[in-house]
Amino acid sequence: MSQNIIPVLTIDGLSGVGKGTVARIVAQKQNWHLLDSGAIYRAFALAVDARGVDITNEEALEKVAQTLGLEFKTKPGNELVSVYLDGKDVSKILRTEKTGEMASKIASIGVVRAALFKRQKDFAKAPGLVADGRDMGTTVFPNASFKVYLTTSADERANRRLKQLQAQGSKGIISQILAKVKARDERDSSRKHSPLKPAKDALIIDTTGLSIDEVITQVVALIEA
Ligand code: DC
Numbered sequence: 189m190s191q192n193i194i195p196v197l198t199i200d201g202l203s204g205v206g207k208g209t210v211a212r213i214v215a216q217k218q219n220w221h222l223l224d225s226g227a228i229y230r231a232f233a234l235a236v237d238a239r240g241v242d243i244t245n246e247e248a249l250e251k252v253a254q255t256l257g258l259e260f261k262t263k264p265g266n267e268l269v270s271v272y273l274d275g276k277d278v279s280k281i282l283r284t285e286k287t288g289e290m291a292s293k294i295a296s297i298g299v300v301r302a303a304l305f306k307r308q309k310d311f312a313k314a315p316g317l318v319a320d321g322r323d324m325g326t327t328v329f330p331n332a333s334f335k336v337y338l339t340t341s342a343d344e345r346a347n348r349r350l351k352q353l354q355a356q357g358s359k360g361i362i363s364q365i366l367a368k369v370k371a372r373d374e375r376d377s378s379r380k381h382s383p384l385k386p387a388k389d390a391l392i393i394d395t396t397g398l399s400i401d402e403v404i405t406q407v408v409a410l411i412e413a
Contacts, residue, residue, distance in 0.1 A: 195220070195316040196331075197411060198324035201338035202373050202384065203288065204345035209400055210338065211320035214407050218318070222262070223311035225321030225328070226291065228304055230282045231258050231273050233290035238274075246299045253303030285368070292372050295322075296379035322376055325387035334410050337386035338403070340395045342369050 197214065199207045208224060215222040235256055241248045259272040270279040281287055294300055301323075308328050311317055319328065325335035346366040353360040376384045386392055391410055395403050 194312050194314055195333045195411075196312055196329045197316070197318045197334040197336065197407070198329050198332045198387070198390075199318065199320040199336045199338060199407070200322055200324050200326070200384065200386070200390070202340075202345065202376065203292075204349055204369060205338040205340045206348075206395055206400060206403065207320045207338050210336075210403050210407060211318045213400070213404055214411075215318040217404075217408060218316055218411065220316035220318050221311055221313055223308060223317060223319040223321075223324075224260075225308050225319060225324060226288075227260070227271060227282060228258065228307060229291040229295045229300075230287045231271060231278065232256060232300065232304060233294045234273055234278055234281065234287060236294060237290060243294060243297065246297075249294075249297065249300055250303050253300065253307075256307075258307075289368075289372070292375050296375065296381065298381040301327075301381050322384040323382035325390050326385065327382045330387070335387045335390035336407055336410065337390040337392045338395055339392065342366060342373060344396050345369050 197220070199211050199214075201207045208226070211222060211224070214220075232253065235252050236243060236249065239252060241252055243249065257272075257274040261270045261272065263269050270277050271282050272278065305328065308319070311319065312329070319332075321328070325332055325337070343366065346362060346369045349365050349369065350360045350362055391406070393403060393406055
């Protein structure tokens, strides 16, 4: 079935904007599939690291993409339970700041994006798909039926990250977190290949000061309109 027939909702935005949570809940409500494209880039970065691949060697990077043994285990309702990379559960390490940094760096390489393109397209299956990332509405699913772009101030995203770390029993220094958030924003938005930017036809929602429920209400209204 083509992407034109299968309804696709794309949710793009900077790191820490809440797109993963919004995507999961909307997918659950609609009973649609879920693509967490950031998890693919993160797993790819882990594989490159584990296999000791030189990131300037394009052929070797393509080979990693072709042989990436990636499995997402979800619970009914699409809640991502665990991610297996080459048979190993990498769920915890996948979500760390360090893996996010590695993913952001490696995601700026054109051959990597091209090699992971089809893997992402293949998630579009009936009855529908919610895809979250940086270039879902611009590059991977340009014909998506519904597109959302979430934005939130860097300060608010850094504060949310600090609270997450504290909830996990870790410490963080707000100025350092903010600096990292801004550096990743800059890298993801200014790279040559598929930089983060809103699709021309995306609904832009500034989530600063909004609750997750308020954001979800706007996204669901878009689909149902
Ligand atoms: O959404 P995330 O934080 O899990 O993504 C990790 C990194 O992967 C992000 O900093 C940039 C990259 N990425 C990307 O380039 N394109 C996507 N569609 C998703 C993620």
